[in-house]
Amino acid sequence: MKHETANSQHLKVFTTVVETGSFSRAATQLDCTQSVVSYTIASLESYLGVSLFERTRRRPVLTQVGRAILAEARNIEMKMLDLRARTSEFKLGVETELSVVVDVMFPSAHLTDVLVRFARSFPNVALNIRIEALGGVLQMILDKSCEIGVSGVIHPWPDTVEVAILGSAELVPVASPRHPLANVTGTVSMSELRNHTQLVLSDRCAITKNQDFGVYATHTWRIADLTTKHDLLRTGFGWGTMPRDKVSKDLETGALVILNLGSMRSISYALHMVTRIEEAHGPAADWLAKELAIPE
Known part of the structure:
Protein backbone atom coordinates (compact mmCIF):
# COMPACT_ATOMS: atom_id res chain seq x y z
CA MET A 1 0.00 0.00 0.00
CA LEU A 92 -16.13 15.55 -17.39
CA GLY A 93 -14.31 18.37 -19.16
CA VAL A 94 -15.37 21.16 -16.77
CA GLU A 95 -13.17 24.22 -17.18
CA THR A 96 -10.81 25.29 -14.41
CA GLU A 97 -11.23 28.96 -15.39
CA LEU A 98 -13.61 30.96 -17.56
CA SER A 99 -13.42 34.58 -18.73
CA VAL A 100 -16.60 36.45 -19.66
CA VAL A 101 -17.16 40.01 -20.90
CA VAL A 102 -20.60 41.58 -20.62
CA ASP A 103 -22.06 44.70 -22.19
CA VAL A 104 -22.64 47.44 -19.62
CA MET A 105 -26.29 47.65 -20.73
CA PHE A 106 -27.02 44.06 -19.68
CA PRO A 107 -29.70 43.93 -16.94
CA SER A 108 -27.82 43.93 -13.61
CA ALA A 109 -30.32 41.88 -11.60
CA HIS A 110 -30.37 39.08 -14.18
CA LEU A 111 -26.57 39.03 -14.41
CA THR A 112 -26.22 38.82 -10.63
CA ASP A 113 -28.77 36.01 -10.44
CA VAL A 114 -26.95 34.01 -13.13
CA LEU A 115 -23.56 34.48 -11.48
CA VAL A 116 -24.83 33.37 -8.06
CA ARG A 117 -26.33 30.22 -9.58
CA PHE A 118 -23.14 29.63 -11.57
CA ALA A 119 -21.12 29.66 -8.33
CA ARG A 120 -23.42 26.99 -6.89
CA SER A 121 -23.33 24.84 -10.01
CA PHE A 122 -19.58 25.16 -10.66
CA PRO A 123 -17.93 25.99 -7.31
CA ASN A 124 -14.47 25.02 -8.55
CA VAL A 125 -14.45 27.14 -11.72
CA ALA A 126 -12.64 30.47 -11.38
CA LEU A 127 -14.75 33.08 -13.15
CA ASN A 128 -13.31 36.33 -14.53
CA ILE A 129 -15.96 38.97 -15.29
CA ARG A 130 -15.35 42.10 -17.37
CA ILE A 131 -17.88 44.87 -18.10
CA GLU A 132 -17.33 46.76 -21.35
CA ALA A 133 -19.24 49.09 -23.66
CA LEU A 134 -20.03 48.86 -27.36
CA GLY A 135 -17.13 47.39 -29.37
CA GLY A 136 -15.12 46.63 -26.24
CA VAL A 137 -16.95 43.33 -25.81
CA LEU A 138 -16.23 42.12 -29.34
CA GLN A 139 -12.62 43.24 -29.09
CA MET A 140 -12.03 41.05 -26.04
CA ILE A 141 -13.50 38.05 -27.87
CA LEU A 142 -11.38 38.65 -30.97
CA ASP A 143 -8.14 39.08 -29.03
CA LYS A 144 -8.95 35.95 -26.97
CA SER A 145 -9.03 37.77 -23.64
CA CYS A 146 -12.46 36.21 -22.99
CA GLU A 147 -14.19 33.03 -24.16
CA ILE A 148 -17.77 34.35 -23.90
CA GLY A 149 -19.10 37.80 -24.70
CA VAL A 150 -22.47 39.50 -24.34
CA SER A 151 -22.60 42.37 -26.81
CA GLY A 152 -24.91 44.91 -28.35
CA VAL A 153 -25.32 44.99 -32.12
CA ILE A 154 -22.16 45.42 -34.18
CA HIS A 155 -22.38 46.14 -37.94
CA PRO A 156 -21.02 44.07 -39.50
CA TRP A 157 -20.18 41.06 -37.33
CA PRO A 158 -16.77 39.54 -38.18
CA ASP A 159 -16.80 36.14 -39.91
CA THR A 160 -14.69 34.68 -37.09
CA VAL A 161 -17.43 34.89 -34.44
CA GLU A 162 -20.67 33.06 -33.81
CA VAL A 163 -23.58 35.26 -32.73
CA ALA A 164 -26.87 34.31 -31.06
CA ILE A 165 -29.60 36.61 -29.77
CA LEU A 166 -30.01 36.65 -25.97
CA GLY A 167 -32.82 39.16 -25.65
CA SER A 168 -32.84 42.88 -25.12
CA ALA A 169 -32.44 45.57 -22.49
CA GLU A 170 -34.82 48.53 -22.28
CA LEU A 171 -33.21 51.95 -22.60
CA VAL A 172 -35.06 55.12 -21.65
CA PRO A 173 -34.19 58.78 -22.39
CA VAL A 174 -33.85 60.56 -19.06
CA ALA A 175 -32.90 63.87 -17.53
CA SER A 176 -33.11 65.62 -14.21
CA PRO A 177 -36.54 67.19 -13.49
CA ARG A 178 -34.62 70.51 -13.42
CA HIS A 179 -33.51 70.08 -17.03
CA PRO A 180 -35.40 72.24 -19.62
CA LEU A 181 -36.39 69.15 -21.66
CA ALA A 182 -38.14 67.68 -18.62
CA ASN A 183 -40.48 70.64 -18.55
CA VAL A 184 -41.54 70.61 -22.20
CA THR A 185 -45.30 70.27 -22.61
CA GLY A 186 -46.22 67.34 -24.84
CA THR A 187 -43.74 65.47 -27.02
CA VAL A 188 -40.19 66.82 -27.19
CA SER A 189 -39.38 67.64 -30.82
CA MET A 190 -36.17 66.63 -32.55
CA SER A 191 -35.18 70.29 -32.91
CA GLU A 192 -35.53 70.77 -29.15
CA LEU A 193 -33.39 67.65 -28.53
CA ARG A 194 -30.62 68.97 -30.77
CA ASN A 195 -30.40 72.18 -28.76
CA HIS A 196 -29.36 70.42 -25.54
CA THR A 197 -26.18 68.51 -24.71
CA GLN A 198 -26.59 64.76 -25.01
CA LEU A 199 -24.46 62.51 -22.83
CA VAL A 200 -23.32 59.61 -25.00
CA LEU A 201 -21.70 56.36 -23.89
CA SER A 202 -18.56 55.69 -25.92
CA ASP A 203 -15.52 53.43 -25.86
CA ARG A 204 -11.93 53.54 -27.03
CA CYS A 205 -12.27 50.42 -29.17
CA ALA A 206 -11.11 50.69 -32.78
CA ILE A 207 -13.98 48.44 -33.88
CA THR A 208 -16.59 51.11 -33.15
CA LYS A 209 -14.40 54.16 -33.70
CA ASN A 210 -16.38 57.07 -35.19
CA GLN A 211 -19.64 55.12 -34.94
CA ASP A 212 -22.60 56.77 -33.23
CA PHE A 213 -25.36 54.86 -31.45
CA GLY A 214 -28.57 56.76 -30.78
CA VAL A 215 -27.01 60.22 -31.06
CA TYR A 216 -29.52 62.99 -31.85
CA ALA A 217 -28.04 66.21 -30.44
CA THR A 218 -25.58 68.44 -32.27
CA HIS A 219 -23.58 68.93 -29.06
CA THR A 220 -22.47 65.83 -27.17
CA TRP A 221 -20.32 64.78 -24.29
CA ARG A 222 -18.84 61.31 -24.82
CA ILE A 223 -18.28 59.31 -21.68
CA ALA A 224 -16.72 55.84 -21.47
CA ASP A 225 -18.15 55.09 -18.03
CA LEU A 226 -21.88 54.52 -17.49
CA THR A 227 -21.64 55.42 -13.79
CA THR A 228 -20.18 58.85 -14.60
CA LYS A 229 -22.89 59.40 -17.20
CA HIS A 230 -25.52 58.50 -14.61
CA ASP A 231 -24.03 60.90 -12.05
CA LEU A 232 -23.96 63.78 -14.55
CA LEU A 233 -27.58 63.19 -15.53
CA ARG A 234 -28.62 63.40 -11.88
CA THR A 235 -26.91 66.79 -11.52
CA GLY A 236 -29.15 68.24 -14.22
CA PHE A 237 -26.46 68.51 -16.88
CA GLY A 238 -27.44 67.08 -20.24
CA TRP A 239 -29.81 64.29 -21.17
CA GLY A 240 -29.21 60.74 -22.37
CA THR A 241 -30.45 57.18 -22.58
CA MET A 242 -29.91 54.77 -19.70
CA PRO A 243 -30.88 51.14 -19.02
CA ARG A 244 -34.22 51.27 -17.20
CA ASP A 245 -33.09 48.84 -14.50
CA LYS A 246 -30.12 51.08 -13.65
CA VAL A 247 -32.28 54.19 -13.13
CA SER A 248 -35.41 52.57 -11.68
CA LYS A 249 -34.79 53.97 -8.18
CA ASP A 250 -34.15 57.45 -9.62
CA LEU A 251 -37.43 57.27 -11.53
CA GLU A 252 -39.26 56.20 -8.36
CA THR A 253 -37.81 59.02 -6.27
CA GLY A 254 -38.05 61.64 -9.02
CA ALA A 255 -34.28 62.18 -9.23
CA LEU A 256 -34.64 61.49 -12.95
CA VAL A 257 -37.62 61.57 -15.30
CA ILE A 258 -38.29 59.90 -18.63
CA LEU A 259 -38.40 62.41 -21.46
CA ASN A 260 -41.44 62.28 -23.70
CA LEU A 261 -39.82 61.57 -27.06
CA GLY A 262 -42.87 59.93 -28.58
CA SER A 263 -41.87 56.69 -30.33
CA MET A 264 -38.39 56.93 -28.78
CA ARG A 265 -39.72 57.01 -25.22
CA SER A 266 -38.45 53.44 -24.84
CA ILE A 267 -35.67 51.86 -26.90
CA SER A 268 -34.96 48.13 -27.23
CA TYR A 269 -31.22 47.40 -27.03
CA ALA A 270 -30.57 43.96 -28.54
CA LEU A 271 -28.00 41.80 -26.76
CA HIS A 272 -26.15 38.87 -28.31
CA MET A 273 -24.01 35.97 -27.16
CA VAL A 274 -20.69 36.20 -29.02
CA THR A 275 -18.07 33.45 -29.16
CA ARG A 276 -15.19 32.57 -31.48
CA ILE A 277 -16.18 29.97 -34.05
CA GLU A 278 -13.10 27.82 -33.42
CA GLU A 279 -13.49 27.94 -29.63
CA ALA A 280 -14.37 24.62 -27.95
CA HIS A 281 -16.50 25.19 -24.86
CA GLY A 282 -16.87 23.02 -21.78
CA PRO A 283 -19.92 22.41 -19.56
CA ALA A 284 -19.49 25.62 -17.53
CA ALA A 285 -19.37 27.84 -20.62
CA ASP A 286 -22.35 26.06 -22.16
CA TRP A 287 -24.34 26.47 -18.93
CA LEU A 288 -23.51 30.18 -18.74
CA ALA A 289 -24.37 30.79 -22.39
CA LYS A 290 -27.80 29.22 -21.86
CA GLU A 291 -28.62 30.90 -18.56
CA LEU A 292 -27.65 34.41 -19.71
CA ALA A 293 -30.65 34.46 -22.04
CA ILE A 294 -32.86 37.35 -20.89
CA PRO A 295 -36.41 36.35 -19.89
CA GLU A 296 -39.09 38.08 -21.90
Missing part, protein backbone atom coordinates in the same frame (compact mmCIF):
# COMPACT_ATOMS: atom_id res chain seq x y z
CA LYS A 2 1.34 3.40 -0.89
CA HIS A 3 2.27 5.65 1.99
CA GLU A 4 -0.01 8.56 0.92
CA THR A 5 -3.04 6.30 0.51
CA ALA A 6 -2.43 4.74 3.91
CA ASN A 7 -2.35 8.18 5.55
CA SER A 8 -5.68 9.09 3.97
CA GLN A 9 -7.23 5.83 5.18
CA HIS A 10 -5.74 6.28 8.64
CA LEU A 11 -7.30 9.73 9.02
CA LYS A 12 -10.69 8.50 7.86
CA VAL A 13 -10.69 5.72 10.45
CA PHE A 14 -9.51 8.14 13.15
CA THR A 15 -12.26 10.71 12.53
CA THR A 16 -14.90 8.00 12.25
CA VAL A 17 -13.95 6.57 15.68
CA VAL A 18 -14.27 10.06 17.17
CA GLU A 19 -17.62 10.71 15.47
CA THR A 20 -19.18 7.36 16.42
CA GLY A 21 -17.61 7.21 19.90
CA SER A 22 -16.74 3.54 19.50
CA PHE A 23 -14.27 1.29 17.69
CA SER A 24 -17.04 -1.22 16.97
CA ARG A 25 -19.49 1.38 15.64
CA ALA A 26 -16.69 2.84 13.52
CA ALA A 27 -16.04 -0.64 12.10
CA THR A 28 -19.73 -1.00 11.23
CA GLN A 29 -19.84 2.39 9.51
CA LEU A 30 -16.62 1.70 7.60
CA ASP A 31 -17.73 -1.84 6.73
CA CYS A 32 -14.70 -3.54 8.23
CA THR A 33 -13.80 -5.50 11.38
CA GLN A 34 -13.06 -3.93 14.75
CA SER A 35 -9.57 -5.42 14.62
CA VAL A 36 -8.86 -3.50 11.41
CA VAL A 37 -9.96 -0.27 13.11
CA SER A 38 -7.77 -0.98 16.14
CA TYR A 39 -4.79 -1.85 13.94
CA THR A 40 -5.23 1.28 11.82
CA ILE A 41 -5.37 3.55 14.88
CA ALA A 42 -2.30 1.89 16.34
CA SER A 43 -0.46 2.31 13.03
CA LEU A 44 -1.39 6.00 12.89
CA GLU A 45 -0.19 6.54 16.46
CA SER A 46 3.05 4.77 15.63
CA TYR A 47 3.52 6.87 12.50
CA LEU A 48 2.87 10.14 14.40
CA GLY A 49 4.75 9.05 17.50
CA VAL A 50 1.92 10.08 19.87
CA SER A 51 -1.07 8.54 21.64
CA LEU A 52 -4.39 9.69 20.20
CA PHE A 53 -6.69 7.94 22.70
CA GLU A 54 -6.40 7.32 26.41
CA ARG A 55 -6.01 3.59 26.91
CA THR A 56 -7.38 3.59 30.49
CA ARG A 57 -10.99 4.31 29.41
CA ARG A 58 -13.57 1.82 28.16
CA ARG A 59 -14.71 4.23 25.48
CA PRO A 60 -12.27 6.01 23.15
CA VAL A 61 -11.41 9.38 24.74
CA LEU A 62 -9.05 11.69 22.91
CA THR A 63 -5.81 12.75 24.52
CA GLN A 64 -4.87 16.42 24.45
CA VAL A 65 -2.68 15.76 21.42
CA GLY A 66 -5.48 13.73 19.84
CA ARG A 67 -7.88 16.70 20.14
CA ALA A 68 -5.37 18.97 18.44
CA ILE A 69 -4.75 16.48 15.62
CA LEU A 70 -8.50 15.91 15.10
CA ALA A 71 -8.98 19.42 13.72
CA GLU A 72 -6.13 18.93 11.27
CA ALA A 73 -7.41 15.49 10.27
CA ARG A 74 -10.86 16.89 9.46
CA ASN A 75 -9.30 19.73 7.50
CA ILE A 76 -7.28 17.26 5.43
CA GLU A 77 -10.40 15.15 4.85
CA MET A 78 -12.27 18.19 3.53
CA LYS A 79 -9.39 18.99 1.20
CA MET A 80 -9.38 15.41 -0.06
CA LEU A 81 -13.13 15.56 -0.74
CA ASP A 82 -12.66 18.83 -2.60
CA LEU A 83 -9.79 17.31 -4.58
CA ARG A 84 -11.94 14.31 -5.55
CA ALA A 85 -14.77 16.65 -6.63
CA ARG A 86 -12.41 18.68 -8.76
CA THR A 87 -10.91 15.56 -10.31
CA SER A 88 -14.39 14.31 -11.21
CA GLU A 89 -15.18 17.65 -12.86
CA PHE A 90 -11.94 17.58 -14.84
CA LYS A 91 -12.82 14.12 -16.14
